[in-house]
Amino acid sequence: MKKITFIGAGSTIFAKNVLGDCLLTEALNGFEFALYDIDPKRLQESQLMLENLRDRYNPSVAINSYDDRKLALQNAGYVINAIQVGGYKPSTVIDFEIPKRYGLRQTIADTVGIGGIFRSLRTIPVLFDIAKDMEEMCPDAWFLNYTNPMATLTGAMLRYTNIKTIGLCHSVQVCTKDLFKALGMEHDGIEERIAGINHMAWLLEVKKDGTDLYPEIKRRAKEKQKTKHHDMVRFELMDKFGYYVTESSEHNAEYHPYFIKRNYPELISELQIPLDEYPRRCVKQIENWEKMRDDIVNNKNLTHERSKEYGSRIIEAMETNEPFTFGGNVLNTGLITNLPSKAVVEVTCVADRKKITPCFAGELPEQLAALNRTNINTQLMTIEAAVTRKKEAVYQAAMLDPHTSAELSMKDIISMCDDLFAAHGDWLPEYK
Amino acid sequence: MKKITFIGAGSTIFAKNVLGDCLLTEALNGFEFALYDIDPKRLQESQLMLENLRDRYNPSVAINSYDDRKLALQNAGYVINAIQVGGYKPSTVIDFEIPKRYGLRQTIADTVGIGGIFRSLRTIPVLFDIAKDMEEMCPDAWFLNYTNPMATLTGAMLRYTNIKTIGLCHSVQVCTKDLFKALGMEHDGIEERIAGINHMAWLLEVKKDGTDLYPEIKRRAKEKQKTKHHDMVRFELMDKFGYYVTESSEHNAEYHPYFIKRNYPELISELQIPLDEYPRRCVKQIENWEKMRDDIVNNKNLTHERSKEYGSRIIEAMETNEPFTFGGNVLNTGLITNLPSKAVVEVTCVADRKKITPCFAGELPEQLAALNRTNINTQLMTIEAAVTRKKEAVYQAAMLDPHTSAELSMKDIISMCDDLFAAHGDWLPEYK
Numbered sequence: 001m002k003k004i005t006f007i008g009a010g011s012t013i014f015a016k017n018v019l020g021d022c023l024l025t026e027a028l029n030g031f032e033f034a035l036y037d038i039d040p041k042r043l044q045e046s047q048l049m050l051e052n053l054r055d056r057y058n059p060s061v062a063i064n065s066y067d068d069r070k071l072a073l074q075n076a077g078y079v080i081n082a083i084q085v086g087g088y089k090p091s092t093v094i095d096f097e098i099p100k101r102y103g104l105r106q107t108i109a110d111t112v113g114i115g116g117i118f119r120s121l122r123t124i125p126v127l128f129d130i131a132k133d134m135e136e137m138c139p140d141a142w143f144l145n146y147t148n149p150m151a152t153l154t155g156a157m158l159r160y161t162n163i164k165t166i167g168l169c170h171s172v173q174v175c176t177k178d179l180f181k182a183l184g185m186e187h188d189g190i191e192e193r194i195a196g197i198n199h200m201a202w203l204l205e206v207k208k209d210g211t212d213l214y215p216e217i218k219r220r221a222k223e224k225q226k227t228k229h230h231d232m233v234r235f236e237l238m239d240k241f242g243y244y245v246t247e248s249s250e251h252n253a254e255y256h257p258y259f260i261k262r263n264y265p266e267l268i269s270e271l272q273i274p275l276d277e278y279p280r281r282c283v284k285q286i287e288n289w290e291k292m293r294d295d296i297v298n299n300k301n302l303t304h305e306r307s308k309e310y311g312s313r314i315i316e317a318m319e320t321n322e323p324f325t326f327g328g329n330v331l332n333t334g335l336i337t338n339l340p341s342k343a344v345v346e347v348t349c350v351a352d353r354k355k356i357t358p359c360f361a362g363e364l365p366e367q368l369a370a371l372n373r374t375n376i377n378t379q380l381m382t383i384e385a386a387v388t389r390k391k392e393a394v395y396q397a398a399m400l401d402p403h404t405s406a407e408l409s410m411k412d413i414i415s416m417c418d419d420l421f422a423a424h425g426d427w428l429p430e431y432k
Numbered sequence: 433m434k435k436i437t438f439i440g441a442g443s444t445i446f447a448k449n450v451l452g453d454c455l456l457t458e459a460l461n462g463f464e465f466a467l468y469d470i471d472p473k474r475l476q477e478s479q480l481m482l483e484n485l486r487d488r489y490n491p492s493v494a495i496n497s498y499d500d501r502k503l504a505l506q507n508a509g510y511v512i513n514a515i516q517v518g519g520y521k522p523s524t525v526i527d528f529e530i531p532k533r534y535g536l537r538q539t540i541a542d543t544v545g546i547g548g549i550f551r552s553l554r555t556i557p558v559l560f561d562i563a564k565d566m567e568e569m570c571p572d573a574w575f576l577n578y579t580n581p582m583a584t585l586t587g588a589m590l591r592y593t594n595i596k597t598i599g600l601c602h603s604v605q606v607c608t609k610d611l612f613k614a615l616g617m618e619h620d621g622i623e624e625r626i627a628g629i630n631h632m633a634w635l636l637e638v639k640k641d642g643t644d645l646y647p648e649i650k651r652r653a654k655e656k657q658k659t660k661h662h663d664m665v666r667f668e669l670m671d672k673f674g675y676y677v678t679e680s681s682e683h684n685a686e687y688h689p690y691f692i693k694r695n696y697p698e699l700i701s702e703l704q705i706p707l708d709e710y711p712r713r714c715v716k717q718i719e720n721w722e723k724m725r726d727d728i729v730n731n732k733n734l735t736h737e738r739s740k741e742y743g744s745r746i747i748e749a750m751e752t753n754e755p756f757t758f759g760g761n762v763l764n765t766g767l768i769t770n771l772p773s774k775a776v777v778e779v780t781c782v783a784d785r786k787k788i789t790p791c792f793a794g795e796l797p798e799q800l801a802a803l804n805r806t807n808i809n810t811q812l813m814t815i816e817a818a819v820t821r822k823k824e825a826v827y828q829a830a831m832l833d834p835h836t837s838a839e840l841s842m843k844d845i846i847s848m849c850d851d852l853f854a855a856h857g858d859w860l861p862e863y864k
Contacts, residue, residue, distance in 0.1 A: 402837075
């Protein structure tokens with residue numbers, strides 16, 4: 001029996017999306033879906049939810065929960081990863097509150113920045129453990145990583161384990177849809193080309209029947225930017241650097257030194273920058289889950305429509321050899337010529353018989369490569385820190401973060417890192 | 433008669449250094465030294481000075497001043513460039529005073545930063561004109577560039593003209609000498625390896641008889657850092673990022689977001705950062721020149737000892753085929769594997785029969801490559817701006833500068849650039 005293992009299956013909504021899609025994928029009939037999570041209660045909820053969907057859509061699939069990760073992984077062909085180490089409490093709260101004492105504000109903190117760095121530092125060791133289990137139990141399996149920070153985690157897996165890994169996000173799929181919707185433009189039939197790094201990939205080309213749509217997009221965006229809206233940071237980046245970027249304004253606000261600036265507090269309201277957005281979302285998600293749990297977990301009539309997630313489609317392509325193209329996160333093996341080779345880049349990839357082939361994207365416009373490099377700098381240093389367990393490397397990753405280094409002195413950055421080490425405690429391995 | 437042409441020969445002291453060295457170089461006997469400068473008075477002073485040296489040291493050499501640059505270049509084998517477009521007044525004063533209105537302070541402003549950007553923008557067009565003349569009058573000549581900003585000017589010549597170009601500085605030669613002197617350590621017999629970008633190249637290895645000297649260097653540096661001294665920024669960078677950097681503390685203070693920070697004014701005195709240092713030096717140099725002019729220009733007994741400049745030694749190596757190794761600025765043709773290929777890097781080069789061969793330096797430690805990338809970002813964008821003559825590209829170069837973007841908002845950066853365009857007037861070509 002072929003097998004898909006889902007690590008972090010306690011994220012019930014996400015498990016529904018990805019495994020729900022798999023249940024609707026004929027090529028995966030007869031598969032086992034092995035669920036694993038360190039939270040038995042959430043694991044059980046996902047089990048029940050998936051059983052409801054399985055009974056409705058695909059009785060051929062076996063849904064099994066495991067409390068032993070190795071057994072969950074045994075002979076898996078595909079491993080989907082959606083863990084979140086340390087969760088909202090205590091970890092996310094720490095990632096936000098301690099920097100706040102130094103005057104360093106954040107919005108999402110799941111990619112780069114001081115929050116993204118420490119999120120990587122507590123997650124990479126767990127991934128390396130999973131990789132060790134996989135090397136023993138399913139060495140040939142594909143590891144589909146959905147956990148953020150995408151570039152650092154995927155880079156660590158690709159460079160320091162033997163596990164075939166692809167990093168998957170959902171910003172590429174919705175980039176132009178959301179943009180066109182916000183600008184009241186017709187999206188059908190558009191041709192797009194996107195490349196860069198995760199959460200900062202660039203809409204390099206956007207056309208319809210060969211006509212460049214950027215002039216019209218920029219005209220409407222300039223108009224829309226005269227009134228407050230939810231995507232002002234990205235419109236500002238497009239205005240100043242010429243291209244639209246894949247991940248949201250609240251994310252990108254903290255990837256650059258331009259937006260969250262103590263000396264320019266007015267930018268927060270001018271550009272509608274939602275400080276502490278991710279903690280707010282966590283609280284809301286927890287509240288919502290309480291309300292909707294029953295309707296998801298114990299609902300025999302639970303329905304599902306195939307989502308925009310890449311996961312099921314990649315597995316389908318690998319099973320059927322029907323090629324599927326998607327925006328994947330891979331090592332920059334010359335794919336983007338003016339970005340470092342150790343960087344993880346987000347480029348078009350093709351999945352087919354048991355393999356993923358990344359496509360050459362060539363050279364980014366220089367200003368876009370430069371913006372990507374500022375984030376790659378801290379990402380590569382974060383991976384080095386996680387691998388070497390040196391505090392000095394963590395300090396350097398933080399001092400190389402564009403937002404952190406713009407706002408704080410080196411002394412404050414180091415002191416903040418030490419406070420974060422102390423507060424995160426055993427959620428982090430020992431650093432020297 | 434073989435010929436060396438010196439463009440910007442009105443810098444009498446520098447002309448004395450480089451051409452004085454050439455007069456002491458036997459392999460260059462019988463050469464013509466062709467002098468050219470847009471300032472006839474300073475040109476004449478250099479002519480007189482060099483005639484005094486020539487009469488004393490090498491009567492075989494012809495010293496001729498030209499008021500026609502093409503004739504000066506005709507059939508030259510080597511062209512030494514030491515121009516400074518716009519001089520102290522008006523240009524350097526503008527480069528410092530206008531940013532000051534926005535609260536953006538600088539120290540030297542001749543490499544990156546808003547001052548370095550505008551210095552490049554006014555100098556690159558002049559270099560392209562020189563290159564056009566050279567393509568007509570001496571297409572096979574070697575162009576030895578001493579003018580700053582080194583990486584942008586050398587990069588522009590290498591990427592946008594057909595002229596064989598090498599960028600030359602003097603920080604590599606003195607890097608360890610000065611460091612050891614400051615730390616009271618014996619310099620004789622040390623083995624060193626330096627690579628990076630101009631003014632931010634790294635002392636990657638420093639040994640004696642195979643013993644790594646860094647531990648002792650760092651021990652003494654930590655001690656010395658307890659009291660104020662002139663090199664505190666570099667010692668701070670070494671302490672935080674692990675390696676000593678080639679160019680001075682006053683230079684490096686403005687290449688990073690760590691040191692000149694409105695929110696941390698105490699760093700200026702703590703780290704002895706000499707704001708407005710370069711204008712101060714210009715004023716002093718002008719005063720000194722008045723005092724020493726006569727002793728240099730009209731002194732029949734003027735003496736000269738070969739300086740540490742690379743110029744005469746490179747020409748000697750090319751004439752004699754006796755290899756000479758030096759720190760040269762060249763395009764990064766895979767020389768430093770984790771820096772962009774369009775970057776100009778400073779690596780060991782070998783000069784011999786009519787050619788310069790850059791040496792492979794491999795991978796920089798990640799934190800050092802990251803710091804270099806932050807400066808390469810603004811350098812590459814500055815070259816693009818100079819070539820395209822687009823204001824948008826100038827704004828992007830400034831917004832990508834680590835110090836400028838840490839301190840100012842995008843709006844202020846753009847407004848500052850517009851003020852600089854207005855103030856520099858005709859010293860800049862037209863930008864759209």
